[in-house]
Amino acid sequence: MRLLSGDPPRGWPARALVVLVALALAATPLLFHGAKPLEVAEKICVMAALAASYDVLLGYTGIVSFAHVMFFGVGAYGVGLASYALGPGWGAMALGLAGGLALSAALALAIGLFSLRVQAIFFAMVTLAVAYAFNVLASQLPDLTGGEDGRSFRVPELLRPGHHFGHWLGTAVTGRTLTYYLVLAGAAALFLVLLRIVNSPFGRVLQAIRENPLRAEALGYRIVFHRTLAVIVTALVAAFVGGLDAMWLRYVGPDTALSFSIQIDVLVIVVIGGRGTLYGAVVGAAVFVIAENYLRALIGAAATATADLPLLPNLLHPDRWLLWLGVLFILAVRFAPRGIVGELQRRHDEGRRS
Amino acid sequence: MTPALETRELTIRFGGHVAVDAVSCAFFPGQLTAIVGPNGAGKTTYFNLMSGQLRASSGAVLVRGRDITGLDAPRRARLGLGRAFQLTNLFPALSVLENVRLACQARAGVHYEMTRPWMARRDILAAAHATLARVGLEGRAGSAVSALSHGDQRKLEVAMMMALEPDILMFDEPTAGMSVDEVPVVLDLIAQLKRDASKTILLVEHKMDVVRSLADRIIVLHNGKLMADGPPAEVIASPLVREAYLGAAA
Ligand SMILES: Nc1ncnc2c1ncn2[C@@H]1O[C@H](COP(=O)(O)OP(=O)(O)O)[C@@H](O)[C@H]1O
Ligand SMILES: [Mg+2]
Numbered sequence: 190m191r192l193l194s195g196d197p198p199r200g201w202p203a204r205a206l207v208v209l210v211a212l213a214l215a216a217t218p219l220l221f222h223g224a225k226p227l228e229v230a231e232k233i234c235v236m237a238a239l240a241a242s243y244d245v246l247l248g249y250t251g252i253v254s255f256a257h258v259m260f261f262g263v264g265a266y267g268v269g270l271a272s273y274a275l276g277p278g279w280g281a282m283a284l285g286l287a288g289g290l291a292l293s294a295a296l297a298l299a300i301g302l303f304s305l306r307v308q309a310i311f312f313a314m315v316t317l318a319v320a321y322a323f324n325v326l327a328s329q330l331p332d333l334t335g336g337e338d339g340r341s342f343r344v345p346e347l348l349r350p351g352h353h354f355g356h357w358l359g360t361a362v363t364g365r366t367l368t369y370y371l372v373l374a375g376a377a378a379l380f381l382v383l384l385r386i387v388n389s390p391f392g393r394v395l396q397a398i399r400e401n402p403l404r405a406e407a408l409g410y411r412i413v414f415h416r417t418l419a420v421i422v423t424a425l426v427a428a429f430v431g432g433l434d435a436m437w438l439r440y441v442g443p444d445t446a447l448s449f450s451i452q453i454d455v456l457v458i459v460v461i462g463g464r465g466t467l468y469g470a471v472v473g474a475a476v477f478v479i480a481e482n483y484l485r486a487l488i489g490a491a492a493t494a495t496a497d498l499p500l501l502p503n504l505l506h507p508d509r510w511l512l513w514l515g516v517l518f519i520l521a522v523r524f525a526p527r528g529i530v531g532e533l534q535r536r537h538d539e540g541r542r543s
Numbered sequence: 544m545t546p547a548l549e550t551r552e553l554t555i556r557f558g559g560h561v562a563v564d565a566v567s568c569a570f571f572p573g574q575l576t577a578i579v580g581p582n583g584a585g586k587t588t589y590f591n592l593m594s595g596q597l598r599a600s601s602g603a604v605l606v607r608g609r610d611i612t613g614l615d616a617p618r619r620a621r622l623g624l625g626r627a628f629q630l631t632n633l634f635p636a637l638s639v640l641e642n643v644r645l646a647c648q649a650r651a652g653v654h655y656e657m658t659r660p661w662m663a664r665r666d667i668l669a670a671a672h673a674t675l676a677r678v679g680l681e682g683r684a685g686s687a688v689s690a691l692s693h694g695d696q697r698k699l700e701v702a703m704m705m706a707l708e709p710d711i712l713m714f715d716e717p718t719a720g721m722s723v724d725e726v727p728v729v730l731d732l733i734a735q736l737k738r739d740a741s742k743t744i745l746l747v748e749h750k751m752d753v754v755r756s757l758a759d760r761i762i763v764l765h766n767g768k769l770m771a772d773g774p775p776a777e778v779i780a781s782p783l784v785r786e787a788y789l790g791a792a793a
Contacts, residue, residue: 194660390648391657397645400634408649409620
């Protein structure tokens, strides 16, 4: 309870869902064999922590940022480029992460103070511009960043696939297993930090700012600083997650670390999971990443099954999975605007009141 | 004696319309000043200029002799300018308790603390419950703001100002739209605050019996201009006020 800052998911359905995802992530290396399930589980960890930090901005503070994934990328590039330049090692990764965190904080401070004084829409535009500039910069500086191709780099010996620790419960424990648990532990710790922040006096002011910024000012809160601090803290978390993901991928490039499509994914995850719930990010990430990886196959199977019918096989082509995800998204927004966790918690709250 | 609050030639224009027109006035501790005038006279705008929601086109606002014209609303609030709004101005999705607790938290100067959960600040929580009890809302602590009656929302509005323990309290039509049996709760509260000689109270109110019983002084605004200023009996009796305001209202 202390670990959860006194704010567990409300009601058993939401609680069960979160626990289920957490247990599944913890047990993935033991339950499944082969590379794919672990890849999927790692992506869920990363997207859950990244989306949770975005939820602090979007759901708790009411700020729309398009630069959140940029901070993720800064952390990833920090770890990747340092390991590439200095050679594999814990020191290089730590140094790269520290550099990424520092740059993220500085950028967040600058963007926040520059644009959060004005209307929220101005902040959104500025983040879009800065993120775009960063994307271009990463591609246009091939000597430094590897350009479009990015950089593959090596990780410390202990984390390599070839490093065998032995067997446990019939599963080979390798450097990849260790890397996965590092990512999982890091993501979980960051999530708990975010949970503490939204339940702190500072986090409560963020919600007040979302509800009624002018009233928050009339109480004496200088909301520019609160908003800026929220952007900085969430940028630091995003950068940290980026570093973890780079360590897992052993690669950093624009597509995996800076792409706007990741920004859209994060937004979708927060909305389907439930804005302003934090736990929604975990559930949303699990649903989204699993759909992304297995919806293709499912749709492909449906296409084969309907091969004799007109039009349908075309719509059900595996490459159309994004279309179907879009349809699911629209249905979710229409019928469960609070998202999965938000909706479950609302039902619980109403049940208790009546 | 330095006034607690003073305006000098305070003016604001919206386009061509001068909503507050060169108002100079000083307010003193231990004094309750009623501000009267017809709708659209500029009373709320005058308050907004003093508490910082609006910036003056010209003129100055002083608190305890210090020029605060350049300060924003949060800094003015921290200097002890409290404001209860005419149009209910709350945090709608948060609970009644949380609305007041946020005010108590601001009063305690806890702005950026993020390492401890909010429950750990029991002092703030206790202050919030105590403030709710003062306005008779202790039974509604867990309710959503949207579930409150209009009158209870007005009380919460007042509670949030009181939680800040300001030296200068500005009430903007605190009893407007309240049912007859709810009005005394708020008036008793104002009367109680008035007994504290360190408080400077400004009250915009239309009900003349309320003004007569509470006010030490009345000022009259009309078309943004200060038309009259004096003891209640004198101002209410003046022909100018009868014509400009009371005549229309009665
Ligand atoms: N933000 C604003 N923009 C334009 N006009 C305004 C604004 N605020 C107030 N006014 C105008 O200023 C005048 C005074 O309004 P107000 O201070 O609300 O009057 P009162 O509180 O005495 O009823 C009105 O004519 C109103 O329309
Ligand atoms: Mg008014």
